[in-house]
Amino acid sequence: MQSLLPQRIVCLTEETTEWLYLLGEEARIVGISGYTVRPRRARDEKPKVSAFLSAKIDKILALKPDCVFGFSDLQADIASLLIRAGVQVTVFNQRSVDEIFSVLYQVAAMVGQAELGLAKLDAMQADLDAMAQRANAFKRRPRVYFEEWDEPHMSTIRWVSELITIAGGDDIFPELAVMPMGRDRIIASGNTIIDRAPDIIIGSLCGKKFRPEKVAARPGWQDVPAVKNGQIFEIKSADILQPGPAALTDGAAQLHRIILDWAASHA
Numbered sequence: 001m002q003s004l005l006p007q008r009i010v011c012l013t014e015e016t017t018e019w020l021y022l023l024g025e026e027a028r029i030v031g032i033s034g035y036t037v038r039p040r041r042a043r044d045e046k047p048k049v050s051a052f053l054s055a056k057i058d059k060i061l062a063l064k065p066d067c068v069f070g071f072s073d074l075q076a077d078i079a080s081l082l083i084r085a086g087v088q089v090t091v092f093n094q095r096s097v098d099e100i101f102s103v104l105y106q107v108a109a110m111v112g113q114a115e116l117g118l119a120k121l122d123a124m125q126a127d128l129d130a131m132a133q134r135a136n137a138f139k140r141r142p143r144v145y146f147e148e149w150d151e152p153h154m155s156t157i158r159w160v161s162e163l164i165t166i167a168g169g170d171d172i173f174p175e176l177a178v179m180p181m182g183r184d185r186i187i188a189s190g191n192t193i194i195d196r197a198p199d200i201i202i203g204s205l206c207g208k209k210f211r212p213e214k215v216a217a218r219p220g221w222q223d224v225p226a227v228k229n230g231q232i233f234e235i236k237s238a239d240i241l242q243p244g245p246a247a248l249t250d251g252a253a254q255l256h257r258i259i260l261d262w263a264a265s266h267a
Contacts, residue, residue: 005112006067006088010060012050012078015244016069016092017042019104022120022245023113030063037238038246050078057081069107071243072180094243095180097162101125104244124248128166131256135168138263144169145198145226148241149205150214153187156204159243160251167255168263172196194224200262201226202233202255204241210234233258 010031011017018038020026026042031049036042049059055078060068070079070091079089090110094103101121108117135141144164146156156164161177164170171177172193176185187193201224203210212232221227240251 006110008063008065008067009111010049010063010065010068011036012055012069012075013052013071013242014038014238015071015242015246016107017046018242018245019107020111023108023111023116025111025113028111030065031060038242054078055081057085061085061087067110095158097128097159097166097248100159100243100248124245128163128248128252131168131252132166134256134260135166135263138168139267140263142169142199142231142259142262142266143172143197143225144200144202144259145172145193145196147201147203147205147210147215148182148185150203150210153190153193154182155185155187157182157185157241159247160204160240163240163247163252163255164259167252168259169200169255172198190218190220194220197224198226199229200231200233200258202235202258204235204237204239206237206241231258231262 007028008030009028011029011033013033014036017029017032017036020029021039021042029046032042032046033050034048035052049056053074060082065087068082068087068089070089072093075091079091082089092103094100104121105117108114146160146164148154148156155173155176158177161171161174179185201215215221215232216227226232235251235254239246239254
């Protein structure tokens with residue numbers, strides 16, 4: 001049976017790499033994304049063969065993978081090139097918390113670790129359920145603005161919005177969270193954010209540091225509750241913006257700590 005499972009896997013994004021390491025199946029990985037930071041040791045152990053929108057096709061083919069894992073329509077061109085070269089490619093497109101759980105289970109099953117994968121996923125779900133239960137006791141839920149990009153302002157994707165809800169807050173742009181593409185989550189005017197009066201602002205920018213002091217200095221933002229009360233935070237993009245284990249564990253936990261502290265001061 002073991003010989004029927006993929007033996008040489010290339011992961012074009014971080015979440016499948018992290019998950020295979022958590023399952024103890026890292027020996028199957030022969031290539032990873034250059035953006036991978038979780039787990040840190042993967043960067044030292046595995047060849048980097050892709051960015052997010054581009055990949056070194058010749059390098060991937062030289063690794064002779066029997067399976068390549070990708071993420072979203074944004075990697076469709078990479079997938080097409082590999083498929084035409086005769087490589088098996090599985091591209092996942094998870095955008096919600098439930099879909100993340102489903103994809104992680106599928107990956108675990110594909111490497112013969114369905115039982116272990118399910119046990120780990122059950123533990124993650126139990127932690128999220130416990131967060132939601134604690135949040136039920138809040139006197140008031142904070143309004144949360146989660147910024148995925150600053151110029152222009154961009155609100156967050158669906159799984160982060162759902163994790164905000166689980167952690168005890170209310171995303172101030174739930175109507176944008178359902179939009180899968182970043183360009184569709186751009187907020188036309190900073191005044192819209194001001195008008196929605198977030199109690200907490202959280203930033204997570206891919207490729208650059210989020211600076212709370214710059215947010216506080218934005219013209220007209222001085223009366224926003226989050227700015228007035230110093231409730232501006234950063235969560236690293238690797239912990240929350242990859243739709244895999246990190247978001248369900250470290251990302252959710254950081255959201256919950258921020259919201260718990262706010263709730264304690266408004267009890």
